[in-house]
Amino acid sequence: MQTERFVDIIHKKREGGELSDDEIKGMITDYVSGNIPDYQMSAMLMAIFFQGMSDREMTTLTLVMRDSGECVDLSVIDGVKVDKHSTGGVGDKTTLIVGPIVAACGIPVAKMSGRGLGFTGGTYDKLESIPGYRVELTDEEFFAAVKECGISLVGQSGEMAPADKLIYALRDVTATVESIPLIASSIMSKKLAAGADKIVLDVTVGNGAFMKDIETATELAKRMVAIGNGAGRETVAMITDMNEPLGYAIGNNIEVIEAVDVLKGRGPEDLKEVCFALAGMMISLGSGEGSSSEELKNKLSYDEGVALAKEKISSGEAYEKFLQLVKNQGGDTTYIEDTDKFEKAKHSLELKAESAGYLSFIDTEGFGMGAGMLGAGRAKKEDSIDYSAGMIMRKKIGDKVEVGDVIATMYAADESKLALAKEFLSDKYRITTEKPEKIKLIYDVIRQS
């Protein structure tokens, strides 16, 4: 317990002062142990929201939050372990595709993913929609799975970064989520605790992401890259677009089906482009010195990584790796071999265009919320998910639309949910007579400067 009164530390931050490492350590330790009440921590979070944090303060906060719980030791697994993290989006099923591609190159993938919350989906829920797939493994089972299969995709350990869990819950109810130092330290504390040697961050930007504009996304990316590299883990961020859902499917088992499509060499172009970029970067980081793969003993450039990622899809090796992963974690692979076997929603309804022109705007967050209303997501942590619910977009931004064309097909277990979602989504897209400019998918790559 620190000797300085916490009210004085709040005052210091409120006035724009820089907190010392001891003050930050004391704050987190005392909050986790219950010696700082929520009302004082809330005031501190609001002071940080308005005053920001220096790089040193933010790095200290990240490391103290990382050390508040279990840190996974991946040194028992040979080779360079590369992790990937997305700051969240709608229709983002990239982990299901990128993981097997990278593992098929011989780079071990030991990845923990979270559940979806609010308008964003979570890889945990998508994996759980595969019948039999065990998302929860013990540490020993997790390590054994990576050694045996080269890849394991599991849920995030409840013991990791408990300080972040407490603070995130408080931020959620005190309007202090959208703060760059708080987001950066929250994400990086968990990534560093997850133990990978190198990290690729997918920082999404747009109306379906936390960061709504390129400037803020770039600032967040730079700060996370600085934290990762400062902690001795090579970290690269890619800034990717989230101004429309990625691919066509938004939901859980329908997203798995779309991911399998890509693994089989088909699938939507935008999803493929983002996956090849992320996988290419992971392959480049995982190649060279220390790599456990013969194919990757020489360092590959990003472009060479992208080319290899494409090869792993066209050769079928990434698809085979996904089958192995599902089998290894207890999942029924017949669902992957024949995706028609996945449970289908009882009811569906089409959202149809009422005017002609070009689809020029999608409120992506709105469509994510719409999928949640259909049963694909949760409003509260305790809510259960309907794995077959969600929607399939039938148009992309820039597509020509005639009156009556289907914009999206919605799926749900009961018709009242479909009617509510249809009403909710009716003003969440725009059709104009002018064709909009094509959306760029990868805006920038941020490395250590």
Ligand code: URA
């Ligand atoms: N994801 C996190 O884990 N933390 C944040 O603060 C925002 C997104």
